[in-house]
Amino acid sequence: MPIHSFRPLTPSGRFTSLNMEEGLSKERPQRALTTNKHKSGGRNVYGRVTTRHRGGGHKQLYRIIDFKRSVLDMPAKVQAIEYDPNRSANIALISYTNGEKTYIIAPKGLKPGTMIFASNKATTNDFNVGNNFPLAIIPPSTRVHCVELVPGRGAKIARGAGTSLELVAIEGLVATLKMPSGELRRVHANCRATIGEVGNGDHNQQSLGKAGRKRWLGIRPTVRGMAMNPVDHPNGGGQGKSKGGGGRQHLVSPWGQLAKGFVTRRRSKQSNSQIITHHNGRKPRGQK
Secondary structure (H helix, E strand, C coil): CCEEECCCCCCCCCCCEEECCCCCCCCCCCHHHEEECCCCCCECCCCCECCCCECCCCCCEEECECCCCCCCCCCEEEEEEECCCCCCCCEEEEEECCCCEEEEECECCCCCCCEECECCCCCHHHCCCCCEEEHHHCCCCCEEECEECCCCCCEEECCCCCCCEEEEEEECCEEEEECCCCCEEEEECCCEEEECCECCHHHHHCECCCHHHHHHCCECCCCCHHHCCCCCCCCCCCCCCCCCCCCCCCCECCCCCECCCCCCCCCCCHHHHHEEECCCCCCCCCCC
16 A cells, blocks of 8 residues: 555654655656746745745755657656655656656556557557557547647646546537536547546545654645734634634635636636536536
8 A cells, every 4th residue: 555654663654645656767867857946935026025835945856747648659667766855646768769768747547667658549458557549549438547738739737646637528629528616618629638647546535644754745734814913814803713703704815706606717717618517517608
C-alpha cells in the first residue's frame, strides 16, 4: 500500500500517514529537463499579497513536462518513475530511440522498461497505457488523461493524480468527454490524449501529521474568519461561536465575496458553448 502509517513514537507520528509510492527512482532529476522555479509568495509585481497563505517552503526545481507529445511514430522506453514536487502526480522519464529524453505525466500501471509511443494512426492492439493519439481514432468508452483543449497547444485537462476522462462519443470533428465532475464537454476530435488514468491516486489519502510539514510545502497558516475580530473579518466577533458576529449573515471572504453557493464561473465565458451538461446535471443557459 502506498499510504504508510508510522508508530506513534512522536506526537506528529501518531497522526502521520504519508503517500510512499513504491518503485520511485531515488536518482536526481535530469539536469537538462529542469529549470529554476521563482516563488512569488503570493505577491504580484507591486509586492501586494494577491493570494493569501502562500510563502516559505522548500526550494524546488521545475521539471519540464512534454505535454504535447510531438515526437510521433518513434518508440520510447520508460526509464524511471520519479517524484515531482510541483504536482500531485508522479512523472515518467522516457528515452526515445534517437536518444532524446523527456518527462511525461506517469499513468497508472506504467512500469520502467515499458515501450510507449505517440502517433496519428493506430491498430486495435496499440491502445495501451501511456500511448498518445488524437481523440478521433481512440475507441469510445476509453479512459484517457492529459487531453488537449485546443489541438497542438498541449494537454490541459486531467493532469492531477488519479484523474481521468471518459471518451463518450465521436461525431465528425467533435469529441464528447465526460469530466471527473460529471460534466459533459465538447472538444475538437484532433485534440491529443493519452490512454489510461493518472497514477498516484492515493495522493489525497495522506495525513501530513504536523503543521511543519505543511510549511515545507509553502503553505502558510489559515485562520477562520469566525475566529477573528469584527475589524478583521465580516464574519468575526460574537459571543462565543456564531455564524458571523452574532448575526446570521452569509459566510464571506474578508472582502465580502460569498463563500458558499455562489457561482464563480462567468456566464459570458466563451467556452461555455462547448459544455453539454454541467456537473450538477443542468443544461447551459439557452439549451433545452
